[in-house]
Amino acid sequence: MLPFTGSLDSLSGALFALRTSGSLEYCGRVLTSALDELHWDSSPGSYRTIFIAGNESFGQGDVAPVNACVSAQRKDVVALLVWNDRLNQTYLSYLQPTYDTVPVSDLNDPNKVIQYRVVIDSMNxxxxxxxxxxxxxxxxxxxxxxxxxxxxxxxxxxxxxxxxxxxxxxxxxxxxxxxxxxxxxxxxxxxxxxxxxxxxxxxxxxxxxxxxxxxxxxxxxxxxxxxxxxxxxxxxxxxxxxxxx
Known part of the structure; x- marks a missing residue:
């Protein structure tokens, strides 16, 4: 979603744009994409790392995570896994889907759109x-x-x-x-x-x-x-x- 950047605002915007649907987690593919598509600093003195977090099996998807980890090791990139599935079986929904509405006219006003985004971001x-x-x-x-x-x-x-x-x-x-x-x-x-x-x-x-x-x-x-x-x-x-x- 975003190349390496020194802009916290760009990083924050990209993080808030992420959405999950509770489906599969393709860790191997994500690791491989990060290793191949990002422009990593090749300086010997640099510290390079990837944090990957989830609550599903690490082996899901069509790319074997072990191959991605071997590739990371070759590129001197440390892959750090954060995993916790303890809550997976504890959710029981009791609400019907609800939809918040925004006046259509407001969507034509850039200032109001920005205000909505700031409010939504701050809730997170x-x-x-x-x-x-x-x-x-x-x-x-x-x-x-x-x-x-x-x-x-x-x-x-x-x-x-x-x-x-x-x-x-x-x-x-x-x-x-x-x-x-x-x-x-x-x-x-x-x-x-x-x-x-x-x-x-x-x-x-x-x-x-x-x-x-x-x-x-x-x-x-x-x-x-x-x-x-x-x-x-x-x-x-x-x-x-x-x-x-």
Missing amino acids: FSAGSGLNRIAIKGNARLDRNESWDLVDAERAHPGFAGALERRRLPQPLRHLSPEELTALIRSKGAARDSIRAEITTLSDARSAWLERERTLRAHTAGFSLDTALEKILKAQLQARAFLVD
């Missing part, structure tokens, strides 16, 4: 997921939007704004002189840096509190999926000489 967020997303948005190394954001594009490619055709700019920016456009980009960039610094401070404080809570509950609550994945990732990254803070 837990509080923790939302805060984690904000923390990532606050990290300039993790959230890059050169493809559409003028501030990021100018920082990644100095002189980009000056070389951009004026007709490609939004209407309010077309009348600005080169000096005014540069000043505006710098102003927006400085404001973003300030907000990101505040996000980082708050995120660090939250992380410290969560770590203390995890330590206190470790003997009784055990590992959650988040902590288990974090432990695995840290171990694998450190094995490849990455520094993990």
